[in-house]
Amino acid sequence: VGGAELLQFAIAGLKNGAIYALVALGFSLVYASTGVINFAQGEFYMLGGMVAVWCMRALGLPLILAVPAAVAVTVGVGALVERLALRPRRSEPALVLIIITVGVSMVLQSLARHLFGPDEMALPAFTAGPSVPFLGAAIERQTLWVWGLTALALLGLWLLYSKTKLGLAMRATAVSHDASRLCGVDTARVVMITFALAAALGALAGVAVAPLTQTAYDVGARIGLKGFAAAIVGGLGGPVAAVVGGLVLGLVESMSVAFISSTYKDAIALIVLLGVLFLRPGGLLGRSDREKV
């Protein structure tokens, strides 16, 4: 394998990795504030792409308006999911809530199939044009957008967490709901905002990827699984951990195509996931201390 090819493999890995990272960010945000793995996260990704396509086809909006509209609609859906499906059962154990999110994902997927149909749909690239040559390799323009948006999301989350009062409330809620409430934090509102934020991140990923891969009503389940794996590899910690987890997973996949076999790409990624869990149960960047029983 030559240098330019190795670079091309790395680009492919980092491209997929950045997508996994955006979805993983949604998982870890919701997990931090509620202790729940939100299995509807992949459907937010699906909704982002599908709503954007629908806005362009049915409403005739230009791309530049369709993208924010899709994110906004998905944010609304995310907030509604929290308010209507999860909050009424807030006092139940996390397992019950997780199963509710599985149900929500099925409902969202079925609705999308009925509303938008079963066919795959394409979204135009954000900036048209040929791939950008880079040291003998080539990078699609849309990939640059995916990377840019991931970096922007990471920066935005960092600012939110460290510079704003809402971020402080979110961090406090992550530590303890009861203690936060005693300090006057409206935890129910914080949890709803967290869901809306996770939905925004998922939708952003879905819109950014649709020009590369097309989108369809059923893309959520698969990307949800990958994003979940990335979040676990990263350690379900802060935003940086999720992004590292995503990039590592993407690179492992593309390198296993390069050096082992494309057939076993997904199996190899799964083995890496298991390996991480065996050696570092807290994830790559997670705390390695275990809960004492």
Next chain:
Amino acid sequence: MARRWTALAATAVITAALALTGCTGTPGGGGGAAKEPYRIGVVVSLTGTYAGLGVPERNAIELEVERANDAGGIDGHPIMVFFEDDATDPAKAQAATTRLIEQVKVVAIIGATGTGQTMGMRGDIDRAGIPQVSMAGGNAVTAQFDPLVFQTPWPNRIVVPFTLSYLKKQGVTKVALLSDSGGYGKDGRQVVLDGVAKAGVTIVADETFNPGDTDMSAQLTKIKAAKPQAVWMWAAGKEGAIIAKNLQQIDAGGSMRLIGTPGNGRKEFVEGAGDSAEGFTFPAGRILLPESYGTDTEAYKVATDFIARYTAKYSKAPDIFAGHAYDAITIVIDALKRADAEPDDGTLGGTGAVKLRGPIETTKGLVGVGGTFTYSATDHNGLTEKDLVMYRVESGAWKLAE
């Protein structure tokens, strides 16, 4: 609290009931006299990877059954068709088959959309002794011969030699394979590997991807290093457009041509791939450009009539998959017309089925949209390389390739 649980339970029961009634029949229209309807089961992929193929198939079957019933059914017997969604899952296709046989008591089953699903149904088909007409293009469907199983698309043993002779004419001798690891790609890959030596073509790279994968640029990077003249992809789902785009990214100079299969004959592929589909070449039946039948032929009349009626009802032109379904239901209806109208004595699994296998096997010179079907005791596909043409995408539309 208790009341809320009751409400929840009630909702669950209603949802389950709705799901069960998903298996509903389309009763015959102008049946007139109260003659026993013929029940036909259809297993298609309405969800999952092949949803884009299964939905036009269902549309075409609904259209044709409606037409047959409006014309008075078959000797006064209306046709009832029962659709089942296999969700692109062989296990669900098998379960649907059991349901159609045991509960609905169908006389024949059309389906499935995919090769893996079609093969998954075989055990139940054999046990019940009723005929199956598959719309899947996998070689195995009729190559692993079963007297009860018929097939309407061009199987890979016809598609592959046709494509290989085209490649040779074009001077392409070094080819890379990129196939999906599901039934269709696996089947096609094997037929290609068995046939290349005879055709004087070398496979210089052999990569796969999994159904649902969203990026194949790693595989294509590896393929590029092997310097093939063409990449031959086996992808019937939305992965095809991704491969076209990835190839354009990796190979900006255009040193590798992209070759496909009949599975790529969908509008969604050309739309999804955009300008990366330019120059893409694939073999398929003549339905995509009906003029290629020759405008004075019966096939042209059959196809244009079908296209017009389908477009009028669904405001969308039929693709090749709708064509496969048209052929399947037309073959079954034609066989029903020639079958004994009386139900049999129940020796075939006790379903009270009419004896339909024999009449399907004696289908002769039936002009469909995928070709002219003549089945025999040894050939349950009935098509030849003559029913295929090469298409090339130019300015976002299909043209006949040289």
